[in-house]
Amino acid sequence: MTGVRRDVLICLALAAAMALLPAMVGTRYVITQITLFFIWGVVVTQWNLVLGVAGIFSLAQMALFAVGAYGTAMLGYYFGWPMPLAMLVAALVTVAVSMLIGLACLRLRGPYVALLTLAIAQVIYLMVVNDTGCFTNPPSGCMPLFGGVRGFSRFGDLGFRAILGSKWFIGQYYVGLALLVLAVLFSILLIRGPLGLAFKALRDNPGYAMSRGVGQLKYQLWVFGLSAFFTGLAGAFYAVQFGVVGPIVFSLTMLLFLLAMIVVGGMGTIWGPLLGAALLMLADEGMREMGDWRDIGLGLILALFVITLPRGLAGLRR
């Protein structure tokens, strides 16, 4: 059996198992947490394409996620667009933003890319938070163009509340699952396909790759653009799932949490980031009672794994 077939089969089997889950565990908390896992799963599989497969050390992924989330919220809030349309448009905007970022750090290497992308994310964050001018003045008070510190709420939902009533979260669960399955299938095909080969060639030896006709400009734009679509869509889904979008999506803790998932699971592998996402969400659940110690635990996990297991859990197999 070829690698692609095997991975696709694993993916479909897992998806089928997850699809049966709501019939067995009914509590709202568990279902919502798993939905959140789907969202983070999408983000880490796509981030992994840039970070692990293409080897570009970009930290802009959470900013892209935020573009998707804010785009959806703003299209819904200001123009009253139906959510599915707003989500799709927001994801396309995310692709455009990501390609711009890819263009900006095209000539930079390694840690320079990390710093530049981190700086870009910080600029967007500062612009959002420091904007205190009122763009509109709804009865609930002053509303800056990008929502300011409060962010957006009440911009619409996917309509499951109307169909399923109090069981609306199960509808959201399946949307999240579908999104994750699509994103994982997409990343399998990409990693195992010719584009993935080109990315890996550029990662492992840019000089040789370029002399064999694998142009850096073209493929860097490809990887930034392709990985941004599902990231933006995940951000958009995050917005409708929670009904609130605030500057917290930019926070360093969140970035760290997702980066830790990829590192713990194994950068550049197909299943590693998902495994890491599942493990870290469980660990986070375990540390929930501990308040401030949570971040310390997270930092320790991140540092320990990089030092002792640099290839992540998925690297143990080899």
Add this chain to the structure above:
Amino acid sequence: MQIVASGLTLGAMYAVSTIGLALVYGALNMLNMAHGAVLALGGYVCFYAMAVLGLPAIVGVAAAAVICGGVGLAIYHLAARPMLNSANFETQIFIATIGIGTVIENVILRLFGPQPKAQPLNLPGALHIGHVAIPLQNVLILAVAVAMMASVAWLLGRTRAGRAIRATAQNREAAQLMGVRIGRVYAQVLALSGALAAVSGIMISSLAGLLPNVGADPMLKAFVICVVAGLGQVRGAVVAALALGLLESAIQYAVGVQYSFAILLVIVIAALIWRPYGLFGRKQVVRL
């Protein structure tokens, strides 16, 4: 004049924290993301020594420098040394130090709480030149920064240890072959960088107040300065730090505080696209 004075103070503070980063990158190719947390730690140690234990200022500063130097040593032995020879050292150490920085920052948060504290090391009064008043605090910061930069320059240029550091930065293998114990050089550089971060943290917190995340913003700026100057270029970093400090206070005056960092970064991004190896960096030619 007022702008120039505050710009110079800003630039001098940035310069001191940037030198540490640039040294570490120059010697080890390591971006130390825990730098900001060490900065904050320095500020808190000085605060604890002076406000809680009632020790004189000089003891507080010395204690901060020693403890942060120790933290730098610990980072080297626990994190950097085990992975020095791995293929993606740069990426791995970056991620590892993010983790370490988070731990330090949150330990501070646990110990001292989230309320801002005032740094007790403070000189009241102002220096009057014509009709411009420059707070003595700024004068002190400027003097300390210049003294620190001069001593680092002396250390790098005139001593045996400094020569070893420069040799390692230029070519690790060649230095090793010439009998430089590069392990010791790395440890020295990280300890020195920690001590510099402590002093810089005390200076910054004496103007801005103490918070567990007080180091995050200066660290980001220090990185920006490093990148603009070219990673690892110590002298370039000092020039870039002063230039960015002046630029920042000019923008704050002309356009407004909330936009200063954003405008700075836009300028930096433009500079990077123009010269991807930094203004003072040398273009590296890759041979196959």
